[in-house]
Amino acid sequence: MVARSSPLDQFIIQHPEYFFKASPELGLINPNNLYILMSHIKCAAFELPFEDGETFGVDTLDQVLEYLEEERVLRHVGGRWHWTADSFPADAVSLRSAADENFVIIDISTPHHRVIGQIDRFSAPMFLHEEAIYIHEGIQYQVEKLDFEEKKAYVRKVDVDYYTDASLAVNLKVLDVFRSEEGDRIGRAWGEVMVTALVTMFKKIKFDTHENLGWGPVRLPELELHTTAYWATLEDHPAGIQSQDELQNALMGVANVLGQIAPLYLMCDPKDISVVYHVKSPFTQKPTIYIYDSCPGGVGFSEKLYEIHTDLFEKAYEVISQCGCDTGCPGCVGPAAEVTDQGKDLALRILGGIILDNQPEGKTQRNVFELPFK
Numbered sequence: 001m002v003a004r005s006s007p008l009d010q011f012i013i014q015h016p017e018y019f020f021k022a023s024p025e026l027g028l029i030n031p032n033n034l035y036i037l038m039s040h041i042k043c044a045a046f047e048l049p050f051e052d053g054e055t056f057g058v059d060t061l062d063q064v065l066e067y068l069e070e071e072r073v074l075r076h077v078g079g080r081w082h083w084t085a086d087s088f089p090a091d092a093v094s095l096r097s098a099a100d101e102n103f104v105i106i107d108i109s110t111p112h113h114r115v116i117g118q119i120d121r122f123s124a125p126m127f128l129h130e131e132a133i134y135i136h137e138g139i140q141y142q143v144e145k146l147d148f149e150e151k152k153a154y155v156r157k158v159d160v161d162y163y164t165d166a167s168l169a170v171n172l173k174v175l176d177v178f179r180s181e182e183g184d185r186i187g188r189a190w191g192e193v194m195v196t197a198l199v200t201m202f203k204k205i206k207f208d209t210h211e212n213l214g215w216g217p218v219r220l221p222e223l224e225l226h227t228t229a230y231w232a233t234l235e236d237h238p239a240g241i242q243s244q245d246e247l248q249n250a251l252m253g254v255a256n257v258l259g260q261i262a263p264l265y266l267m268c269d270p271k272d273i274s275v276v277y278h279v280k281s282p283f284t285q286k287p288t289i290y291i292y293d294s295c296p297g298g299v300g301f302s303e304k305l306y307e308i309h310t311d312l313f314e315k316a317y318e319v320i321s322q323c324g325c326d327t328g329c330p331g332c333v334g335p336a337a338e339v340t341d342q343g344k345d346l347a348l349r350i351l352g353g354i355i356l357d358n359q360p361e362g363k364t365q366r367n368v369f370e371l372p373f374k
């Protein structure tokens, strides 16, 4: 493995035992996620008609079957639900994503255009906007045209020394709280959220050094994502933080680290989750950091994060405090240029306060080399 400067890569290089000694997989899936369940029920019905009264994991099977009949996918005759659609349902199931509205990526470098990949609808504006660099099998492609209506991206091979990173303007609204717990300095919750996301611009970032080489605008429609999220609520005026600006920088740094280390616990790709922070959340009325499942309906990441909430913040403190940089770098809170010279210090101050709050009396500081899970 050749480590890049991201906190995840750096953590693994610093703690090789994470890779060599950890139990291999913690695959999370939520079989009751409606998008996933629906696809499975369709495939099952295609193989063999459901009979009245049959069960399929959940007790809402009847409602799903009725919905599919309304959609003219199934027909209910003589106590059985028969497949009537023309299509073969397994074709529409992706191993990579839950939603079935995928964008197709077409390579137009040669006269014989060929499909090289797919990306789910919610990720498409981030990764397939015009001028985005898309990497497939180690080859760089640049997106020449994104046909949003037809869900097709036309790409051409290029050889450049940068990658692209799109900026999302995210609006998150809490719809329902499943569980929550208050604390003196930090509270946690897990619930259902609606995320609206608009890609506004993209940056060109140089390989290796992560230097910013320029930017361009993105004009694509806003997308809505109904999913689950975990969130941590901080106190109004955290100790050691003097102003709104300081709070903003501290939250930015902490959010950056959390987004990179949470995948260590979830065994997922950093892209499978997203982090947003509010200096004052309209819902909690306090500084809040949200981590949501990028998959529509959620696959269980947020519930897991709710459970490991304390570990997560301790690990964030550990990663930042052990980072060799002075004022912040891409390996911890983000480049100093983004979080200001004080970014690292501010993030440590806010995290230090939280960890003290969670440290029961007599408990010594966690061993740095302790694995996230055993």
Ligand SMILES: [Zn+2]
Residues within 6 Å of the ligand: 323, 324, 325, 326, 328, 329, 330, 331, 332, 333
């Ligand atoms: Zn650093």
